[in-house]
Amino acid sequence: MLDLHVGLIGAGVMAQTHLEAWITLGARVSVYSDDGHHAHLAQTHSVHGVEAATSLEHLLADCVLVDICTPTGSHKELILAAVATGRHVVCEKPLAMCPDDAREAADAAARAGVHLFPAHVVRYFPEYEALHRAVTAGAVGEPAILHFTRMTAYPDWAPWFQDDTQSGGILTDQMIHDFDFARSLVGNPVRVYAQVREIHDGHHIAAGTAVLTHASGAISYFHGLWGQPGTSFRTTFRIAGSGGVLHHDSHETTAFRVLAHPADKEDDRIPPVGLFENPYAAELRDFALAVTTGRAPRVTAHDGVMAVRIAEAARESARTGRAIDLTAEEAIR
Template sequence: MSTLKVGLIGAGGISRVHADAWRALGVTGYVTSLVGAEEIAADYGFEVVDDVDALIELVDLVDIVTPSSTHADFALRAIARGRDVVCEKPLADTAEAAAVVAEAAADAGVRLFPAHVVRYMGEYQRVKAGIDSGRIGKVAVQRFSRAGSAPASAWFFAESTGGGIIRDLMIHDIDQAMWFAGPVASVFAVQNPPTVDDRVPVPVTSHVVLTHCNGVISHVHGSWLAQGMPFRTSVEVAGSAGRLRYDSAEDHSLRVDAVADPGAEDYLPPMSPQESPYYAEIADFVAAIREGRTALVTPEDGIAAVAVAEAAYASIAAGAPIEITPQVEEAAA
């Protein structure tokens, strides 16, 4: 197979972990961005291209790592030219726009991969394995927390154009909650302090409560804090026969509070610290293309996460829970 040609649209902070993964996979890389393209090209051996459309014409696959409000437009432009697409979360700023992108990809026969990287983090994969194996019985309650320094770029704080703490930060754990417990039926959310004139204040905290279609309740907490505050995540899933828990501030081990099977030692294998989850997600998508299989994250997963985030903002505005209609039928993988 000829060397894969990949075009990176964007050169911000997240672009570097994507570029590192592509370099490790041995692709021929191109990059375009209003700012920072030359630095990415120099550091990762990519070639700078003057504009987005020229880059799309050169490559087999487009990787979108730009501000959220631009994701849908760039994805549609790449799809229209028959290119496979990797798109950083969120897939779009609204569920409607995300569905349009997914439908366009399906109609064009190209692959679309929303980059929800937390699914590729070993601790969360081990929680998922514990749930699926029945290790903690029937799941009842899930708790997720994600907090750290607020981002520096201004666009993150404009909710109307794809920013906001829920759509940017908490969408990671919204996706995890649905990965663990399935689709969501209703959403209730609060934020303190509130957004004023479309600007999210800092520090800011939000709490989102998800009621899943199967009755599981998920509590999702997120905070953007003052600069310099360390980043911390945690997850806890409680079931009828035990609990699975991970907290990044403690160490890198998943904690299991459950009765061990007779003769069992540790039912979960140790996580390797060697592999970047960003590499794992991109390698999975490339393998999915080559093997003709579904990747771990699908277009409908990307749509669902945006729909729940959108419902959370609607809940804050209404001061009441928001019901969610069933998600779109599965798009072509």
């Protein structure tokens, strides 16, 4: 159990999700939100010792680690306020709306000597953990083609998702998960091409596609969907390389399988994955242990900056209809 005081900023869906994970981990939590909804959130979880802070200043003065779960447009200023008081920060993805803001936040944390953790929770889902271990161990040889899909119902529980200037739309808010994961597998991209189609007539629907060409020579394909109400959550990935193929579909009863060639071998198989760990708890535990023990976390501030850069390039490509060359960008270094 964690002996840690967390200051949680926000009271929406993600704040509730993070709060439940912190409670599971045994952390002491105070909450605050500008809209005042944090009071109800604290009351609902008062049996676990959750308290409502009276102001942002009160929250920052009385915690060790700050967890930011607010709309994306507010992230940078909240990060800067937290690191200015010497607090470590967990920030729900994306780190900021644009690469310059993400870089400014990361640089401020570095100057203050505190950790800044971007909460890219997909890296902590067991299927993706198993994928990363397998690819790193050479299960598919040299990765060549990566294909990711992600779909769910349109996030209409908050109006800011419909405003691309606040959320970044499907490319930044949803597909950034898979951009980040592909980069963790095969390195930085050098070229990005993307398209987006949105419908705001009756039900809100958004679909995005993107192609990343990586410096390693690998090519990643992405498909994202925010669908009609009732659209079930589904993810897939398929990684093909010189030594085989890894495939996963969350709708299949077999959660993870390896298709290796020329023939399956005992040592080609993925060890059983534990499906009982809450990925949000695993993520926050990793970040908390980095703060309390000094060990390196799985996801760094630089990872968060790069994910925002890729998403911004995808948005620019979708706006202009042209591929975006990242080799001349300062962010790829």
